[in-house]
Amino acid sequence: MCTSLWVCAASGFLCCLHWTGRAQSFSVGPTPETSENVDVNICSDNVASVGMCGEAASFTISLRTVDNITVMIKLRPGVSPGCQIHVKNVIRSELKIKPGDNVTFTFTCSTPEKYFIMEIQKNIDCVSGLCPFGDVHLYPPGLPRLNRTFIWDVKASTKAGLELKFSNPWLRQIEPGETCPDFVSYTINSCIDTATVNIGTFCRNGSVSRVKLLGGVVMSLHLPWDSSLSTSGFSIANRASIKRLCIIESILKGESSITLMSPNYPLGFPEDELMTWQFVVPSNMRASVFFHNYSLSNCERKEERVEYYIPGSLSNPEVFKLSDSQPANIAGSFNLSLQGCDQDAQNPGILRLLFQVVVQHPQVDENVTHLVDLSKEWNMTVTIHFEGWPSRIPLMSELICLVCKDPRTCDRVLTLVSGAIYKISFLCKDLSHLRITAEKSISCVDLRWCQRKIYSLSVPKTITQLPIRLHKFIWKLLAPDLINIEITSPSLKLQQHVPEQRCNTSYSYSIVSATPETELNVGVFCPGGSIEKIQLRNNITISLKTFGKGFLNESNHQDLKMSFVPHIKVLIPLFFSFATDECTFTVSPDPKARVYLQTPNWPYGLPPYVSISWYIIVPSKQVARLGFSKNRMGIVCETGRAYVNIKEETLGAEETVCREDEQLPEPRNMYHDFWVNVSNCKPVDKTQLTLQFWVTLPDTGWLGWVNELFLLSPNAPKSQNPMVGVYNANVNTQVPGRQGLFTKGRKNNESHVYAVIDDAMVYGHLLKESNGSVAPEVDVYRPFDGPIGSLPPSPPPFSFRKDIKCSSNTEEPPPLTDIDHDTYTFAHQKSEQLEDNGDKNEKNNGDTSMSLLENKEQDDLVE
Structure with missing residues (x-):
């Protein structure tokens, strides 16, 4: 019975140590490689060694000639030589042990794994001799615990390829530069004559069960120094003529997602070569293929393509370009082949491919189609996508919702264009993960025609009737020079979203005005306010964004309209010629609530030399109360002056003018329709013109x-x-x-x-x-x-x-x-x-x- 356990640094396996006396001597039980006991001394420096105390660990490696194995111990790249190898009173930095050699050596340090790596290469000739079919063993035993790479170089005829079979849990291909979780990896290279093709690098725990190669193969297994792996995990199954570069078999069980790459990825696929992936899919599952990254070479003859062999298909093989949407919703097993071409010798280019295969259960409503009629729409696109797109790209391991234009054309993102009718279906367990984003462009070329037209900015019912949520609908309104865009909401009117007056509807409009020089975020608005119209002088982007599930009902009452009108006519004078009037708001205050209005580009401030106007309508026989939320503009001008102008629309009315260095007016009563204008200067750094005011109709x-x-x-x-x-x-x-x-x-x-x-x-x-x-x-x-x-x-x-100057003691x-x-x-x-x-x-x-x-x-x- 063991009285203690010790991990022997010399042998890399668990030893049973027995106390034998008062000194520091122990007896080591039989090791897996030998039936004899070994005497081990525990030296004062706590380093286990074979032999006398004071000596370093000693290793003996004996190689048979018939095994054709070479062992090479060398310094790790980029590591300073802080440790050396001691062989027969000779100190060296590397050691090569060839077939038939018997070498005993020690390291001059107690942690040689920090300084040395080891390669064990075995050459196998399957051309002139017998091919050792069956499991491949890790040999020789008793090696030092270093980072080690086992290499099997197998020579074979191109007329009889080799098949490598991997034991469960199979392999998973990774991209170059990626590491495996347990740092155990396999690298497979195919050797045809003098050319070497990197088939790929793989980790354990995947779906790749077999790899068939044309000609020879160089198989590498990389193990970290502390790995306990004792078997290679693969076997040489047989020889078979495959007439292509390689065949990779992948067995998919249950819902899963895998990623695979073409040989030599991301470098070029060999010229005019053919390879195949075989996917074994349970008959009750559905598979979909997605190309994520690919490039094409410059072909002189033939054409690069992919071919699918799908059991039951009427057109096998089905041929696709790499730029096409790939087949989806495939029932059962199928094959995918990549075919290269004869490349231009002067400029060959690169053919490469990284793709994903997703396997899912058949969806309950996969046979339910939804009609999307865009035949009467113009300049509109509708994109159906997963939640978070495009800011969040789903991991390739994620099971995703798919949108299908037909039973075999599905993708995680599907774009529909105007002028056509679509019948779509969804492969998704939970449709709440899907979103719709649409975009429509409206432009005016001939003002004589478009000035007479009023455009409705409402979401078409063919979109709102889909069983998925509309995320955003964007209207891009393009106006020629000297033509403005007028936004109205005749029945609902608009409310500006401000901290004191937040929108609580199921949707809102974000309005952005853009010129080549600047972009002006006009603000966020929702229905049910006091703003009757907004007139802007530049191209406009209006983004309708939905919140919650109430939009489906509220969408029936949308009344946002737009029209093209002549340039803005500002009825109050601007005090400096370099200020450009960007937009004008027309407001009819609600008699039941205080109306808050604020300058665009909140909270970042108006751009320099920009003027904004509000025309406030005061109902007949009523009085309005106007007040500002702060008593000063809060800016310092570097060039020009900033002004706030207030003027009533009546004969002989006074005009109140406040500069940026003066106090804003105290709350005052207005008895006629009136204007409020804010004109900006060029502020000094770190000061911004942000202004908010309110209007009420007192009872x-x-x-x-x-x-x-x-x-x-x-x-x-x-x-x-x-x-x-x-x-x-x-x-x-x-x-x-x-x-x-x-x-x-x-x-x-x-x-x-x-x-x-x-x-x-x-x-x-x-x-x-x-x-x-x-x-x-x-x-x-x-x-x-x-x-x-x-x-x-x-x-x-x-x-x-008339012309009353703003004063703090008014x-x-x-x-x-x-x-x-x-x-x-x-x-x-x-x-x-x-x-x-x-x-x-x-x-x-x-x-x-x-x-x-x-x-x-x-x-x-x-x-």
């Missing part, structure tokens, strides 16, 4: 209008006297719950109509005499006590002074409120008119034909 009643117009503070004098406002009597602004405030009916009179109220009239009691002017008379207006009609009037909206009008005030102060030129009207109102009980001013005066003022 205000009649009293709020009155407060906004008439609640005036004595601390708010104005430097100019423009027209304050014109009252519109045809406004439906009934305030719920406030009907009893006015008790006098005024349905049919005009006593409540005010034509013009001047600043001097409003502030008359506050102004002092200046430059000869006299303060006007002031009167007090008190509310009526009588009944009021059902439609209370709306107050006159503000108009603004005072804003007070917010709209519904607070009641009993007294309102007016300025007037004739106090008698107000009193006379009041008397007439009392007499006529709310029915009068007279206005506050005479008709002629009113007409003059309105004009």
